[in-house]
Amino acid sequence: MAIVFVDLDGTVLHNGKPAKGVIETLRQLKENGHVPVIATGRTPHLLYGVDQTLGIASSITANGSYIKYLGKVVYERFIPQNTVERMVETAKRLHTDFVFESVDGYVAYSKHSGMVDLFSDTFQMEHPVVDPDYYKTHPLLAFIVFDSAHIDTFRQEFPELVFNQSNRFGYDVNLKGDLKADGVRWLIDYLKLSMEDVYAIGDGYNDISMLQAVKNSIAMGNAFPEVKAVARYITTDVDQEGVAAALRHFHLI
Numbered sequence: 001m002a003i004v005f006v007d008l009d010g011t012v013l014h015n016g017k018p019a020k021g022v023i024e025t026l027r028q029l030k031e032n033g034h035v036p037v038i039a040t041g042r043t044p045h046l047l048y049g050v051d052q053t054l055g056i057a058s059s060i061t062a063n064g065s066y067i068k069y070l071g072k073v074v075y076e077r078f079i080p081q082n083t084v085e086r087m088v089e090t091a092k093r094l095h096t097d098f099v100f101e102s103v104d105g106y107v108a109y110s111k112h113s114g115m116v117d118l119f120s121d122t123f124q125m126e127h128p129v130v131d132p133d134y135y136k137t138h139p140l141l142a143f144i145v146f147d148s149a150h151i152d153t154f155r156q157e158f159p160e161l162v163f164n165q166s167n168r169f170g171y172d173v174n175l176k177g178d179l180k181a182d183g184v185r186w187l188i189d190y191l192k193l194s195m196e197d198v199y200a201i202g203d204g205y206n207d208i209s210m211l212q213a214v215k216n217s218i219a220m221g222n223a224f225p226e227v228k229a230v231a232r233y234i235t236t237d238v239d240q241e242g243v244a245a246a247l248r249h250f251h252l253i
Contacts, residue, residue: 002252003193004029005039005060005184005210006243007202008050010095011220012038014238016124018054025244026055028253037069037187039180041172041206043101043141044068046125062141063164063174063206064183066103075186077104078139079175080122087143087173088135090157096147098173099128107131115146121168143173164206169196171240172206201246203238205228218246 006012012022026036038051038059044066045121051059058069067075091098091109097116100107107115108128117127147156154173155163162179163171178185188198199216200207203223211217211230219231220242228234235246247253 001193002034002197002199003188003191004034004036004247004252005016005180005198005200005214006036006056007204007207007210008038008040008042008047010203010222010238011201012054012238012243013050019238019241019243021241022243023054025241025253029247030055032253034252036157039184039200039202039210040209041142041143041166042123043103043106045102045104045106058187060180060183061181062101063172064177065141065174067183067187069187069190074190075177076141078141078153079143079161081135081160084135084140084158087158088132089152091145094147094150096145096150096154098146099144100134100138100140101142101144102134102140105134105138107134107138109134111145115169119144119146119167122167122169141174145171145173150199166206178208178209178213179206181213182212184213199250199252201235201243207235216250 036056041063042051042063052076057071060067065077097110097112106128108130109132120127141154160176161173163173166172195215198214200210201215201218203220217231219228219234221237
């Protein structure tokens, strides 16, 4: 049995929807006895059921902080409440917009600018409602911060967090670590798999650590150059059935 970690946006999703042929490709992969696993920066709420549409029952979400295997939650790592409270106070002081991300919610602390909704539009996600007290009743997996001008201040004041730019509008904020790679390693150990049987496919900057963590690393043809540089194999673009081409190359389908 092989396990194949697949990124969502730009890998199995094209413009927010399953890429051409990818559902059939994943069905063939499973019929051959292998297990596909979503590995994404999105939190569970922001999957919007795409895992079910793709027929994938296992996922690493929130950049490694929340893991489900065959529908069962096997790992969760929430941001400590004192860190959350400090983030709220710092954002208030700096007049920074940011979003709370929990298992089942995507809620804005504030929307002083249009950046929050522009970020959502880029990834075909909902426009979050504003509830500055959401964190008081919901454990958080991550934040998204919208403030390039003060990002160095956030990094200095929160050494326990990592701030990675997702696009020109926002930064994914997670507990410090190797992000997706940590989740991949945890699940590999949990399943007691050999690295020979582990594959990962991605296109974005937050996929680099994941690709470096596995032996059989695959970059999409549409991946950033830095992603291609660390991959063992480069496949075709997301709209050219790149996932299928990669899985055929490695004789998994």
